[in-house]
Amino acid sequence: MPQSLFGRLTLILVIGMLAAQFASLWLHMDERQMLMQHGATHIAGLPSRFWLHLSLTLTTVLFVSVVAVRLVTRPIQRLAEAADAFGKDIDAPSLEESGPAEIRRAAEAFNRMQDRLRRLIAERSRALAAVSHDLRTPLTRLRLRAELVDDESLRQQINADIDDMQAMVEATLAYLRGLNESEPVQSIDIAALVSSIVADEQALGRPVTLIDTPAAHYPGRLSILKRAIANLVDNAVKYGHAAYLGISDTSDALRIVVEDDGPGIPEPDLGRVVEPYVRLETSRSRETGGVGLGLAVARDAARLHGGELRLENRAGGGLRATLILPR
Structure with missing residues (x-):
């Protein structure tokens, strides 16, 4: 059939x-x-x-x-x-409303849905800008008032809590801004992009290794892809003690692979760990567990380009994260 x-x-x-x-x-x-x-x-x-x-x-x-x-x-x-x-692309042109009556009604319904989604995202962007300002102001006041506390130990604890709150707010706002980013598509030298990320990490003394594999240019959104790859590298170093980057370029897809030497992720958690704010690290410390948005950002970046983020445990130990971008 x-x-x-x-x-x-x-x-x-x-x-x-x-x-x-x-x-x-x-x-x-x-x-x-x-x-x-x-x-x-x-x-x-x-x-x-x-x-x-x-x-x-x-x-x-x-x-x-x-x-x-x-x-x-x-x-x-x-x-x-x-x-x-x-x-x-949220700004993709509307569908032409022509053809038989049934097709015209379907096209009209699709265009109405597209317009509603655009308005919803625009309203969320405006709300995001307002929240960004309104949250920073009270945090600044709290930090100033903490300086009036005479107890040094208590003042340090308050400042640490304020730092955690500010980091979470900044990470959440950056995540929401990333979902709406309307960056134009351009031809990206993937090999140069990955090499620059590895060079930056190595300059900070982090154990990041590049497996030099040539790759053709890819039409995508530069800052979003850079952020996604950087998040995968950061997770590999933080939880897997080292990061190994490789590129596999074929006619059907471009694959950016990040591997580590850590304990991996339990199989039941491989699917949910890419959701926002999901943290397998239970200490709740920002230094050891982050906010829980790194893999969510990488997954959304892959989806924005029509691809996917695939996580799998390596046979010899460690985790393999593959950013699959279709050609």
Whole structure:
């Protein structure tokens, strides 16, 4: 059975035509037997014009079926392409509202949904800007008031709590801004990007190693991909003691692999650890466990480019995080 709607509709039409032709053949055979029973001995078989008629009918029906089914399925294909483009770019152009009545109604509904989502994201961006300002102001006041506390130990504890709150606020705002970022797509030298990240990490004295693998340029959003790769490297160093970066470039996808030497992640947690604010480290310390947004940012960056983030435990120990970006 064909997988596409085009193939299935064409198959149905062809089967229907063949069924009609074989019914016609059966009628010709029945007529031939009746004539022979009445003494018409000159009928030796089916007339050649029947086979000519069958061939012409088959050719005509196939041609008409292909054209008709193509006209029916083309608007559906355009709708699927528009939905896929909208999933990657919130500012993708609206779908053309043309074609049969049903297709026009579907296109109108899709465009209304697209407009509502754009307004929702715009409103969230405005709320985000307001929250960013409103949260920083009381934190600053708290820090100033903490300086009035005479107890040195208590003052340090208060400042530490304020630092944790500010770090969480900054991380959350950065995460939300990253989801809405409308950075234009550009051709990225992936090998140079990964090399620069490794060089920055090594300059800080962190155990990060690059497995030098050439890769062709990739059309993507530079800052988002850089942030995603940096988060994967940071997680590998923090929890796996070292990070090893490699690039696998094929005709179907670009894969950026980050491996570590840590204990890995329990299999039941591999799926949920990429969700925002999920932390497997239970100390709740910001220094050891972070906020829980690093893998969520990397996953969203992959999805923004139509790809995925895949996590798996290595056979010899450690975790392998693969950022898969389709070509």
